[in-house]
Amino acid sequence: MAGHSKWANIKHRKGAQDKKRAKQFTRAIKEISVAVKDGGGPDPEANPALRNAISNAKGVNMPKDTIERAIKKASGAEADNYELVTFEGYGPNGIAFFIECTTDNTNRTVASVRSIFSKNGGSLGTNGSLEFLFDRKGVFSIDRDSITSNMEEFELELIEGGATTIDKEENTVYVYTDFTDFGTMNAKLEELNIEPKNAELQRIPLNTVELPVEDAKKILDLVEKFEEDDDVQNVYHNLQLSDELLEAMQED
The missing domain is CATH 3.30.70.980 (YebC, transcriptional regulation domain)
Incomplete structure (x- = not known):
């Protein structure tokens, strides 16, 4: 798994920063649009998929007003049909x-x-x-600075939430869950008042x-x-x- 988290850090290694940022914003807006359409409407309190999409948008530093416009557009009559x-x-x-x-x-x-x-x-x-050839896993990237409890206690909470692997790097903790425990881990992090930098279902290669x-x-x-x-x-x-x-x- 550690090799995968390295990959997550370097996959955007090239290109101008503004181009990279524009691409990240485009992806985040599409994720919001799909979440509103397929996940249960524009209210994040009632739509876990939208809450996750908003969290990911914040993770790439998308401004709050841009997120709100994306939600409004996705819930309107002229929404893109993704x-x-x-x-x-x-x-x-x-x-x-x-x-x-x-x-x-x-x-x-x-x-x-x-x-x-x-x-x-x-x-x-x-x-x-x-x-x-790939195993679908939940992958959560958590900023170490957002963890206020003792790391050992935090890890026990994560295991209770379905964590199968926990990779600790200098500034980020990567948490992996089975596909079926993705929602459980989201709920556990909400309970702990932890907002991940990124949370998504990824396809991890079984062999490299x-x-x-x-x-x-x-x-x-x-x-x-x-x-x-x-x-x-x-x-x-x-x-x-x-x-x-x-x-x-x-x-x-």
């Missing part, structure tokens, strides 16, 4: 990819994802063909593949190309992020 779609495929050297998108035009998104695969030595597969550094860099460049697409929300893969690769990336 739907969630997923794609599976292989990149170079047999690296598996699972891609989650939020789109108002499925045909456009399919064409774009297929094009990115084919132009970069990969291929789009059929849905369900690679899902078995290590490649030579130069080949691995090409995979990460492909990840970035997918993430630059406006319809793409999340990109998962089973490339092993070795210490050697992480060091090489820091040098770039």
Whole structure:
């Protein structure tokens, strides 16, 4: 799991900060829109999915008025009609990819994802063909400064809330739960008055593949190309992020 949390820290390693911020805002607005439409309306008190989307929007420093406008638009007659779609495929050297998108035009998104695969030595597969390579987990990123209790006591509370793995890094604690315990952990953190920096269901690779550094860099460049697409929300893969690769990336 520790390798995964490293990946979470570096997946946006390139690009201008303003471009990165705009992309994060676009993703957050789409998440809010889907939560309002499919999760139970514009009231966060009655809509857990919307509460989670608002928390994630705050995690990327989206202004309060922007969040409120997104909720208002999503609940109005002219709301964008987004739907969630997923794609599976292989990149170079047999690296598996699972891609989650939020789109108002499925045909456009399919064409774009297929094009990115084919132009970069990969291929789009059929849905369900690679899902078995990933385990869907709840992943919570918590700022250490927000934890007021003793860490050992806090960990016991997290385990009670369904935590299966807890990774402690310098400034952030990463908490992992089974898919079915995602809501339970959200409720536990609310009970503890802890607002996570980010909380989402992620697809964690069951096994990873290590490649030579130069080949691995090409995979990460492909990840970035997918993430630059406006319809793409999340990109998962089973490339092993070795210490050697992480060091090489820091040098770039």
